[in-house]
Amino acid sequence: MSVVKKKKHVSKKNKKAWRKHCDITDVEAFLEDQRLEERLGKFEVKPDAELFVVDTAGDEVKVKEERPLTAKAKKRAKLAETPKCYEVLIPSSKVQDPNAKRNHVNPTGTKPTALSKLKEKRRIEKGIYEKKAELAKKNRKMALNQKRKMKSTRQNFGLDLWGQDLPEAKGIPSTLVDDFVSTEAQLHNVLPERRLRPKPPLAKTVVNRKAVELPHPGVSYNPSFKEHQELLQQVVQHEEKIIKRGEHLQRVTTGMFSKVTVQEKENQWREEMNLNEQPHNPADESGSDSEYRAVNPPVQNKKKDHKARRKQKERLLEKERLKREKIDKKKITDLYKLRKLQSSITTKEQTQEKVRELRSTKRAEKAETAPPALNKNKPPQKEPDFVDPADLSGNLTRLAPSTNLLRERFESLQHRGALAATKLMMKKKRRVKSYFKPGHKVTDKEIERYINKKDIK
Structure with missing residues (x-):
């Protein structure tokens, strides 16, 4: 027998007390069911085909053993499925819009403003749209002409159209060229050297480079x-x-500085520091110490007379006149030298153009045969190999090797760009510094040996 609990009366004066002591689970469950029906649809509205399945086969139906799909078939089956990343974007709710007569609002920027209308009007007046239309028409015409040109160049009437498709061209024996022999059997009997694919052509730089x-x-x-003698x-x-x-x-380094002895260096330093003893001059002692002596003698302000000023003015005018005459004479001579200057400029330009062309051709030739830059380091410069005439033996067995063969091959691979x-x-x-650890067991011979070893170093 279930015991009925006595209801406990509590105060529900405040909103907090109402939330604490009121049981609203049934209301929340009802609302949750209602929201679920809104999302998935009501059972009354759904057709019977979605709710029920008619079993027509029965219980004693043998399950068909299906072969497992291959990896390729699985991938093809997944193409029709919606990707996982887009499943979030698919609307799963079936809640209808509460406002059925909702007004359509254009997104921001679609409605023309007063400024955009003014801008559009200015563009029409300037004729920008007409220019764009003409340019698009021109581009379409150019693309069409290019397409026609490509089609015309592809037509090669000197080519044997059926030569590549013939079985003999593929290496199939003539005895197997029949209708009843399958293509797999024909290709199976192709010779191995013909069956292999042809190698692609090497790069231009690799072809031109010396092996x-x-x-x-x-x-x-x-x-x-x-x-x-040529090698020598x-x-x-x-x-x-x-x-x-x-x-x-x-x-430019050591030769720029002069070598001096220690004595000369000391004498120079003494002269610079003014430490040498001054020679004794008895004339300096004569005279009283109270007398003032100036270093520079006084200068008299001798005024020039009118004649001297006139002569000075005439000399300046004459100097200016000669300078002007020289400039005028140079202008006349430069006019006569115009043809010579023009010819020298043209010859100089021609020589510069020839040198520029020669440099560009040399640069292009070097770029064709240059090894690829595999890293920032450059291969070491090849040293010329030479055998002294006294060491020439005339017999390979008695000849002493002058270079290391392994090192030479390694540098050769670097020069050719293989490494x-x-x-x-x-x-x-x-x-490493060595220290002597003194102790009471150290003998005199050990000390002497350490001192001698230190002196030798």
């Missing part, structure tokens, strides 16, 4: 006299360049 640079004939262990001249020129650069660096150029990084060795 392996051949060494100079004078490097041979038994070269001719002429080739050996190249090595001499290379060494002269290095010596010249070293002399230049010596001249990125590297930079030699030298690590500094740490100078």
Whole structure:
């Protein structure tokens, strides 16, 4: 038997007490059901086809074993589905608009303002829209002409249209070229060298670049006299360049400063600091100390007379006249030199144009054969290889190697762009200091050995 609880009477004076002691769960459940019906639709309105399913097959129906879909079929089936990212945008609520006669409001910017009307009027007066229409018409015409031109260029009447499609061109044996043999069987019997795809053409820079640079004939262990002398001249020129650069660096760095001895340096310092002893002059002692002596003698203000001023004025006028005559004479000579100046300017421009063309052609040739820039470092400059005439043996077995073969091949790969150029990084060795730890067990021989070792270093 259920026990009926006695209702507890509480004060409901304030809004807080009403919220605390009033049970509104039934109202909230009713409103929640009503909102759910508004979203999903009412059962009375829904048709029977959505609510019920008619079972016509029965219980004893064998379930059809379906093959699992392949990955490709699964992807194709998913194409018709709505993506997950767009499912949020699809409206799921079936709540009708409470205001059925809602006025259509244009979005911001669609309604023309007074300023936009004035701007439109000015544009029409200027004829901007007509210019745009003419330009669009012109562009359409140009595109059409370009399309026609491309179609006309594609027509090549000297090409064999059926040559590429013939089975013999594909490498299929003539014995298998029949209607009853399938294409798979025909391609299966194609020779392996014909079945492979043709290699694409190499890049322009790779084609023009040398694969392996051949060494100079004078490097041979038994070269001719002429080739050996040519290589010798190249090595001499290379060494002269290095010596010249070293002399230049010596001249602009160390050679700019004069060398002085310690005594000369001290004498210069004494002269600059004015520390040398002044020579004793007995004439200075003569005379009283109270007498004032000026460093500069007094100057008399001697006035020029009228004749001197006139002569000075005449000299200035004559100097000005000669200057003006010289300028006028130069103007006349420059007029006669105009043709010569014009010819010199034209010849200079022609020579500059020739030099510019030569530089551009050289730059283009260098760019064609230049290796690709794989990183910021540049490959090391190749040093000329040379064998001294005294070391030439004429026999390969008795010839001493002058270079490292592995290093030479590595630098060759860098020069040809197959490997990125590297930079030699030298690590500094740490100078470890040694200390002598004195103790009561240290002998005199150990101390002497440490001192001698320190002196040698």
